[in-house]
Amino acid sequence: MTTHEQPAEPGTPAGPPAWPPAAEVVVPDIPAEVAMPDVSATSPVGRLAATVDRLRQEVRAAQAEAEGRALIELAKGILVERLGCGPAHAARQLSELAEQAQLTPLEFAVDVINQAARDRVAEVTEAFLSVASDPADPADADGESAAVRLRAAESGVLAAHDTQAMADSLLDHALRPLGAVAVAIWAAGPDGSLSLAGSAGFPPGEAARWRYVPPDVVTVARRGLTELQGQWLSSLADSGLPTIGRRDYADGARIALPAGTGGRIHGVLEIAWPKPQDPLPRPVTRQIEALAELCAHSLETSAPQAGADPEPRLLPDVIELMDLADGLHDPALVLVPHLDDTGQLVDFRIQHVNDRFLDPAGRPRAVVGGALLLEAYPLAAGESELFQRVERVYATGEPFRARRMRLTALVDQVPLSAVADISISRHGSSVLLIWRIEDETARLASLLQHAQRLGRIGGFEENLLTGEITWNGQLFNLYGRPHTSMPVALQELPAHAHPDDTVALGRFLRTLMHHHRPASAAFRLLRPDGVTRHTRVVAEPVLDTDGQLLGVRGAYQDISAQHWTEVALAATRDQLAHTEQQAVERNRLALQLQHAIMPPTQTPLLVPELQVAVRYRPAETEHLVGGDWYDAVVLPSGLVLLCVGDVAGHGIEAATSMVVLRNALRGLAVTGAGPAQLLSWLNIVAHHLTGAVTATAVCGLYDGERRTLRWARAGHLPPVLVRESDATALPPVKGLLLGAVPEARYEETELQLAAGDTLLMYTDGLIERRDRSVEESLSHLLDTARSAPGTLDQKLDRLLTYSRSDTDDDTCIVGIRVV
Numbered sequence: 163m164t165t166h167e168q169p170a171e172p173g174t175p176a177g178p179p180a181w182p183p184a185a186e187v188v189v190p191d192i193p194a195e196v197a198m199p200d201v202s203a204t205s206p207v208g209r210l211a212a213t214v215d216r217l218r219q220e221v222r223a224a225q226a227e228a229e230g231r232a233l234i235e236l237a238k239g240i241l242v243e244r245l246g247c248g249p250a251h252a253a254r255q256l257s258e259l260a261e262q263a264q265l266t267p268l269e270f271a272v273d274v275i276n277q278a279a280r281d282r283v284a285e286v287t288e289a290f291l292s293v294a295s296d297p298a299d300p301a302d303a304d305g306e307s308a309a310v311r312l313r314a315a316e317s318g319v320l321a322a323h324d325t326q327a328m329a330d331s332l333l334d335h336a337l338r339p340l341g342a343v344a345v346a347i348w349a350a351g352p353d354g355s356l357s358l359a360g361s362a363g364f365p366p367g368e369a370a371r372w373r374y375v376p377p378d379v380v381t382v383a384r385r386g387l388t389e390l391q392g393q394w395l396s397s398l399a400d401s402g403l404p405t406i407g408r409r410d411y412a413d414g415a416r417i418a419l420p421a422g423t424g425g426r427i428h429g430v431l432e433i434a435w436p437k438p439q440d441p442l443p444r445p446v447t448r449q450i451e452a453l454a455e456l457c458a459h460s461l462e463t464s465a466p467q468a469g470a471d472p473e474p475r476l477l478p479d480v481i482e483l484m485d486l487a488d489g490l491h492d493p494a495l496v497l498v499p500h501l502d503d504t505g506q507l508v509d510f511r512i513q514h515v516n517d518r519f520l521d522p523a524g525r526p527r528a529v530v531g532g533a534l535l536l537e538a539y540p541l542a543a544g545e546s547e548l549f550q551r552v553e554r555v556y557a558t559g560e561p562f563r564a565r566r567m568r569l570t571a572l573v574d575q576v577p578l579s580a581v582a583d584i585s586i587s588r589h590g591s592s593v594l595l596i597w598r599i600e601d602e603t604a605r606l607a608s609l610l611q612h613a614q615r616l617g618r619i620g621g622f623e624e625n626l627l628t629g630e631i632t633w634n635g636q637l638f639n640l641y642g643r644p645h646t647s648m649p650v651a652l653q654e655l656p657a658h659a660h661p662d663d664t665v666a667l668g669r670f671l672r673t674l675m676h677h678h679r680p681a682s683a684a685f686r687l688l689r690p691d692g693v694t695r696h697t698r699v700v701a702e703p704v705l706d707t708d709g710q711l712l713g714v715r716g717a718y719q720d721i722s723a724q725h726w727t728e729v730a731l732a733a734t735r736d737q738l739a740h741t742e743q744q745a746v747e748r749n750r751l752a753l754q755l756q757h758a759i760m761p762p763t764q765t766p767l768l769v770p771e772l773q774v775a776v777r778y779r780p781a782e783t784e785h786l787v788g789g790d791w792y793d794a795v796v797l798p799s800g801l802v803l804l805c806v807g808d809v810a811g812h813g814i815e816a817a818t819s820m821v822v823l824r825n826a827l828r829g830l831a832v833t834g835a836g837p838a839q840l841l842s843w844l845n846i847v848a849h850h851l852t853g854a855v856t857a858t859a860v861c862g863l864y865d866g867e868r869r870t871l872r873w874a875r876a877g878h879l880p881p882v883l884v885r886e887s888d889a890t891a892l893p894p895v896k897g898l899l900l901g902a903v904p905e906a907r908y909e910e911t912e913l914q915l916a917a918g919d920t921l922l923m924y925t926d927g928l929i930e931r932r933d934r935s936v937e938e939s940l941s942h943l944l945d946t947a948r949s950a951p952g953t954l955d956q957k958l959d960r961l962l963t964y965s966r967s968d969t970d971d972d973t974c975i976v977g978i979r980v981v
Contacts, residue, residue, distance in 0.1 A: 325360030386418025479590030642689035789816035807859035848901030
């Protein structure tokens with residue numbers, strides 16, 4: 163409630179404003195801007211405002227007087243006992259001593275009570291006053307001392323007729339001065355549940371929703387119950403814990419302290435602040451601990467225990483259903499509806515648990531019996547929707563059956579699950595819930611049976627004393643015998659196996675029967691239907707205490723699929739080895755052929771006034787033998803034939819095609835034809851005589867007398883001219899790659915060379931990169947060629963050294979220098 167202080171009218175009882183009332187008195191709360199308009203005090207509105215303010219002051223003074231009277235009367239009683247005087251004399255003594263100490267009668271009365279009581283409240287007050295001397299301390303922000311607040315709170319708690327009034331008194335007298343806005347008092351049940359015994363500062367609807375907290379549900383109050391030092395949360399939002407008032411004070415601080423006396427905890431005191439804040443000082447925390455102890459005394463005598471609602475009288479149909487449940491061989495629960503104050507169904511109480519009951523979490527019957535269904539199984543309303551099924555059966559009377567439903571129980575916040583068959587039926591005013599939890603032994607037996615079937619495994623056991631032999635069904639199927647036939651004894655196994663496996667089976671039987679050691683053997687089983695199955699048998703002896711053989715047990719496994727897989731794998735491995743050998747041989751022959759035609763080093767060509775050098779770098783990987791080729795030869799006419807080419811592909815085909823084109827070009831060049839005509843004829847050879855291969859090439863004829871070079875190209879990179887300190891690629895002429903079409907025409911051009919000029923012809927293995935364009939790679943080649951001084955051989959070596967190609971392809975370079 164917001165108040166606005168106004169001067170009291172003459173004759174109005176004056177007094178300092180006291181702490182908030184224990185029981186709120188509703189007084190109209192009119193804002194100042196509305197209650198006190200700018201009018202004269204003699205106007206009707208002004209007189210009405212002054213009257214409202216005067217009445218508010220009177221109400222607050224009366225409340226302060228009434229709430230402090232109990233403490234003053236208690237102090238009078240102490241003085242009567244100590245001084246041996248009457249009540250009137252004690253009142254005068256109290257007034258005189260308070261005046262001498264310069265304290266109000268109420269403050270002096272509290273000092274008298276503390277001196278006489280020497281109890282927990284007095285100790286806490288002395289501890290606080292010894293360290294909190296600052297009058298501006300938030301614990302004393304309202305002007306009232308800690309002693310007065312604690313004694314007033316104690317008086318209000320002891321005088322409260324229920325826990326709700328007790329919560330109001332704690333909040334108004336002791337907690338609001340500390341900045342708190344709400345308080346909740348929780349009563350702890352014997353089963354670990356929590357009931358909201360009283361609250362103040364929270365909306366009524368929120369308190370109704372948190373009326374009861376089942377066991378094992380982690381909340382702020384639960385943390386305070388399990389931790390002896392209490393739980394302090396600087397920010398509720400950061401903790402993520404659910405609790406009352408989370409929507410209203412989500413960002414505020416929380417403290418939860420156990421309320422106990424004599425070593426026994428009766429509940430929890432939970433206090434809410436509106437905003438985050440650091441932990442309270444220790445003296446203030448001791449005040450709150452004293453308040454929690456006050457709550458414990460009241461809870462011990464007055465607060466109802468959680469879940470202690472009086473049990474309704476059992477109807478005859480419920481009793482009959484309980485007798486019926488006791489006669490069942492499956493776990494069964496008898497449920498009765500649990501209604502709220504408005505008559506709405508909110509839960510089902512577990513009225514009876516039969517002797518066959520088996521809890522999924524392993525809890526005893528006493529823990530589950532008498533509890534609410536959602537209390538014992540909080541997750542029943544979740545994934546399995548068990549609670550909704552029970553609720554529908556109770557509403558409609560229609561039975562419900564389900565197989566392999568998952569039941570989950572919370573034990574110390576650990577979800578424990580089990581699979582069960584469920585049956586729910588209504589009988590009169592109650593519900594019978596039956597579940598049959600899947601037997602672990604039967605489940606494992608079924609699992610083993612399926613594993614044996616999928617693994618084609620058949621088990622056996624043979625008693626050598628009685629001659630009894632036990633086979634499972636899978637072993638009959640493995641032998642190809644009907645299930646009604648007699649099992650085959652282990653000693654007769656060689657008679658049902660391939661004759662070539664007799665020795666191996668004899669060794670197996672001797673190890674097992676005579677040496678009494680586990681043994682195994684692989685053999686071919688001959689079935690009556692003529693089918694042969696590759697089988698492995700594994701067995702171990704069964705001995706008595708004296709080491710005598712009583713029997714054997716083991717298993718057969720059909721390994722036919724594995725055997726034929728191994729056979730196919732071995733054949734594939736042999737075929738792969740043969741193919742690899744052929745590939746290695748082909749690569750070796752291709753490499754030998756390539757090196758025979760174009761060795762990596764070659765004797766320099768001797769031509770007057772012309773230096774000629776060639777370089778060939780084969781691919782680093784032998785299986786990538788390519789079709790790159792070069793040629794530099796003096797023709798009968800005195801001209802020098804210079805050419806490089808690249809046949810598409812790798813391997814023996816590319817190598818043989820390269821030999822055909824290289825030799826064909828040599829033979830055609832003696833005719834005296836020009837480069838364009840030579841490439842036109844070479845195109846016919848590539849298309850018709852080499853199996854339609856494709857290739858690129860550049861061909862040139864150098865005339866030493868005129869120092870001219872006539873050249874043409876077929877889809878190949880143009881030559882590079884290095885003159886003085888500059889390097890440029892020759893302008894390309896038109897020309898389709900070789901072998902693409904039956905007939906093609908090629909252009910040629912003539913280049914005039916000068917002394918000192920260097921001309922380079924090369925294949926794409928010198929510059930090609932996967933991550934760059936041809937233009938970028940060619941630019942790098944030109945930069946390298948410009949900065950490559952020295953002889954022609956040194957220039958070609960430098961080009962190979964600084965090549966950035968990453969395609970692992972062959973590389974050919976032909977270079978000439980005019981001298």
